[in-house]
Amino acid sequence: MYYLLRNQQGTLYRCHFAFTLQIIQTTIGTPLPWPCHLLHQNRLLGDLVTAFGREQLIASGCHDRASRGAAGRAPGCKADSVWHPLLNMALTSVTKSTKAFDGQKPGTSGLRKAVKVFQQPNYTENFVQCILSAMEGALPGCTLVVGGDGRYFGKQAVDIIVKMCAANGVRKCLVGQNGILSTPCVSCIIRKYKTAGGIVLTASHNPGGPDADFGIKFNISNGGPAPDGVTNKIYSLTQSLAEYKICPDLKCDIETIGTQEFEVDGKPFTVEVVDSVADYVAYMKEIFDFDAIKGLLHGANGNPPLKVLINAMHGVTGPYVRRIFLEELGASPDSAVNIVPLEDFGGHHPDPNLTYAADLVKALKEGEYGFGAAFDGDGDRNMILGYKAFFVTPSDSVAVIADNTDCIPYFKKNGVKGLARSMPTGCAIDRVAAKKGMEIFEVPTGWKYFGNLMDAGRLSICGEESFGTGSDHIREKDGIWAVLAWLSILAVRKTTVEKVLLNHWQTYGRNFFTRYDYENCESDPCNAMMATLDAMSGDPAMVGKELSHGGKTYKIAKIDNFEYTDPIDGAVAKKQGVRILMSDGSRAVFRLSGTGSSGATVRMYIESYESDASTYTKDAQEVLKPLVEIAINLSQLRERTGRQEPTVIT
Secondary structure, eight states: OEEEEEOTTSOEEEEEHHHHHHHHHHHTTOOOOOOHHHHHHOHHHHHHHHHHOHHHHHHHTOOOGGGSOTTSOOTTOOTTOSOOOOOBSEEOOEEEEOOOOTTOOOBTTBEEEEHHHHTSTTHHHHHHHHHHHHTGGGSTTOEEEEEEOOOTTHHHHHHHHHHHHHHTTOOEEEEEEEEEOOHHHHHHHHHHHTOSEEEEEOOTTSOOSTTSEEEEEEEOTTSSBOOHHHHHHHHHHHTTOOEEEEOTTOOOOOSSOEEEEEEETTEEEEEEEEOTTHHHHHHHHHHSOHHHHHHHHHOOTTOOOOOEEEEOTTSTTHHHHIIIIIIISOOOGGGEESOSOOTTGGGSOOOOSTTTTHHHHHHHHTTSOSEEEEEOTTSOBEEEEEGGGOEEOHHHHHHHHHHTGGGSHHHHHHOOOOEEEETTSOTHHHHHHHHHTOOEEEEOSSTHHHHHHHHTTOOSEEEETTTEEEETTSSSOOHHHHHHHHHHHHHHHTSOHHHHHHHHHHHHOEEEEEEEEEEEEOHHHHHHHHHHHHHHTTOGGGTTOEEEETTEEEEEEEEEEOOEEOTTTOOEEOOOOEEEEETTSOEEEEEEOSSOSSSEEEEEEEEEEEOOGGGTTSOHHHHHHHHHHHHHHHHTHHHHHOOSSOSEEO
16 A cells, blocks of 8 residues: 655655655654664655655655654654645545436636535535536546636535546546636636646636635637537436536645645546646746837836736636736735635626726726726736726727737737727727738637637637737736736837727728626516517518607617538537627627526627727717617616616726
8 A cells, every 4th residue: 555745845755655654654653663774675755756856755754764853753753744634555445326407508708606505415516416427428538627716616616526537437636726826827828738628616706705606617728718519418418317427535735836646546646736827927927028029118218117006806807917927027015906716706706897896996096007908817807997987898808909009029929910809898809800911700609619710810810899818829818917908018019008099990980889788687577589580580570670868869770590501510509698780880798697506697799889089088978879779668677677787888
């Protein structure tokens, strides 16, 4: 029988039972006569001496006769030594009976429910088993990445997942230290180490804590969220699951970076706890010119320094912000706030918008900072602000990045293959694509729809109006990447956020855009509202109908429920949101969110294009108010939801 022991440097040693017993007993201070024959006959000790050297072994407690103390204790050993409990190397998995749970259907990006739902006996185990079973032949002997946004129940979920991976034939798990990995970093690690996929523990921008939300999603081998074909398979398995496999006696330390070796059902199983930020930071330094950004922040060539304020909202990006902005780029300590990840995000809603990041907006309005940014719980969303809290809509943000790729080394090296946006996102990026002669794609909401296009070499930059921006460097939206892209543009253009936008609108015109969120509504009335809107798409009398409000008149050109056929694999996604398209290019879009954990969240998107430069600096809510009221009245949204005002306006 063998055991694992860990030294002060985090290295794990596999030791024979008899030798281990002596080490443990001397470590706790019990004098024992040292059986010298073990030192000469134990081949493993000899291997350790050869591989690591005597001093390393003495430090770890693996000592020889000449170096042990008079009381039989290794030098430096204390009763509170760093030795961890024994980890039995010969482990056996078990199969446990279970019953299927209703409602384990993954949404836009995984399964999200209240924490208390996941804490039900077998609930988490059932869903994890279905993820693993859906992998079929790719599962035995594979490597999977495991980590999440640090929210409540995350560590317990990591423990369950590792034990189930061991029992299901996975060869290795790469686990973020303390279970922490941002969603973009998971994608980065999957791609860098060519793993079979990853299990991400996050409910993204949803609140955290024992009375809030939790989530689990599966990312495939390209680093992106599982496509519909995979999530449909997972859901199908959840409906009939009768048993799951787990290795209950496996004990894994996820606090210390290092490799832990086990033997499960006679097969090797490895858990490697990795630095949660190292691989991601190294990749960002390949993509961007950190020296140029550092010059921007500190002032270079006679230019004044740019003072920035980065708000991690107590989410997973905290350690990444510290490493990148404070350590690598040398920003002052007061440039970053809320960078300690908390299981409940400090009691706040970790959604980077004007409502939930109000403290950032307030700080920027005071005029001390020229640039501000916030991230959501798992680090894939971002909000960009300029001086005096000048707000950059996500639709404009991705369009600006697409128009300024010459400022980013990654695109100068690899080129730009195509652009894309989710269907509800404003069409500003379409105008960039048209001018540059690039292919443009309109896909359903959900980052998974961009993956096939990227893998086929037809897409480089994309975005969603829900504060998601990214590129083909990974297969997830990436909040920190977006901020570094903006800082790169400012460094090269030597201007401000506001001037970048004004110049962009002068070139392309402005797509005024807003989104109204009605959160946690009763599901049945919302479903009825969507059914009524859907029925309008089949009513020919709606085409050409004129609707007026506040002296503004719009004519309906088309109503449809958006349907997408993937140009790469032919997969079809139906009923992705009702679009009311006006003859002048204006739009109103309605859809039910797939990211909530309970009830229904209605999202209404309003967009109107203006080419009159005198309108560019007007407030979007003022410009769009007539169309907002027309859309609300047409949908009977207030009557259906019982809400007179939205929860959030962006």
